[in-house]
Amino acid sequence: MGKIPDSHPRKASLLARAKLTQAGREGLLAESAMIAHGRGEAFDYLLGEKTSDSAKTAIKECAARLLAAKNPIVSMNGNTTVLAGKQAIRAAAIIGCPIEVNIYYRTPERMEKLIAALESMKEKIAAEVDEETKASVMAVEILGANADGKIDGLEGPRSICSRKGIESADVVLVPLEDGDRCEALVALGKQVLVVDLNPLSRTARTATVTIVDEVARALGEMEELLLQNPQPTDWDNQKTLREALEIISDSSKRI
Numbered sequence: 001m002g003k004i005p006d007s008h009p010r011k012a013s014l015l016a017r018a019k020l021t022q023a024g025r026e027g028l029l030a031e032s033a034m035i036a037h038g039r040g041e042a043f044d045y046l047l048g049e050k051t052s053d054s055a056k057t058a059i060k061e062c063a064a065r066l067l068a069a070k071n072p073i074v075s076m077n078g079n080t081t082v083l084a085g086k087q088a089i090r091a092a093a094i095i096g097c098p099i100e101v102n103i104y105y106r107t108p109e110r111m112e113k114l115i116a117a118l119e120s121m122k123e124k125i126a127a128e129v130d131e132e133t134k135a136s137v138m139a140v141e142i143l144g145a146n147a148d149g150k151i152d153g154l155e156g157p158r159s160i161c162s163r164k165g166i167e168s169a170d171v172v173l174v175p176l177e178d179g180d181r182c183e184a185l186v187a188l189g190k191q192v193l194v195v196d197l198n199p200l201s202r203t204a205r206t207a208t209v210t211i212v213d214e215v216a217r218a219l220g221e222m223e224e225l226l227l228q229n230p231q232p233t234d235w236d237n238q239k240t241l242r243e244a245l246e247i248i249s250d251s252s253k254r255i
């Protein structure tokens with residue numbers, strides 16, 4: 001793809017598509033990755049393609065809960081690794097927690113490639129930062145290769161996880177989670193923090209805290225909010241979903 005001018009109104013969207021297309025060719029993504037992304041884009045369009053104040057409050061709440069957790073984990077799939085892998089690594093470095101590659105359409109090849117992609121992103125970030133930050137970035141463990149854990153309540157490959165990661169976590173940040181797994185994780189008593197542009201998805205409605213925002217924007221924002229050391233509050237997740245739906249219904253006023 002040629003250089004897109006900064007003034008192009010669809011620059012971010014075109015770049016995200018190009019990244020996903022390339023990653024698809026390299027075998028990192030699920031076959032339905034583009035369908036999922038297209039659905040996300042449609043909602044993002046209606047949300048004005050920006051992080052709302054309401055989403056920012058949810059991001060801050062997630063940051064607070066991850067910092068207060070005993071065993072926090074950031075779970076990454078194909079789409080989120082490609083779109084927001086670097087942001088996730090920087091956030092995990094501040095929290096001091098591992099990242100687990102945990103995918104819905106699991107194959108050994110995809111697992112290996114996604115783990116390698118995150119390891120290589122760690123190296124790239126480390127080359128750009130000061131010594132102290134470099135140490136915390138390189139200390140972020142990338143889990144997932146060891147499929148020695150199970151999400152109770154699920155059957156088949158979708159129940160596979162790492163014992164040291166998702167299985168023993170009390171707080172799981174899992175952007176773009178599937179509805180069944182979100183329900184299973186909540187039923188296990190874990191706090192499930194999700195990023196989903198669709199405020200009506202089962203995941204969005206089941207999660208403990210839902211960030212209705214695009215994953216790269218949301219995790220980028222989280223890096224900054226983590227540094228403010230926020231405290232968890234008495235969270236009303238229905239309110240945040242209603243606020244997102246209000247933004248969507250107000251989008252007709254933009255015409």
Ligand code: PTJ
Nearest residue numbers: 030033036037039040077078103104105196197198214215
């Ligand atoms: O890598 P895998 O094997 O784990 O598979 C990943 C996908 C995304 C293909 C898989 O989880 C899937 O099929 O997802 P769904 O059920 O289509 O759900 C995707 C949800 O994420 C939808 O509600 C979309 O609106 C939302 N979404 C898509 N892109 C983004 C997004 N939310 C935030 N940021 C995005 N960039």
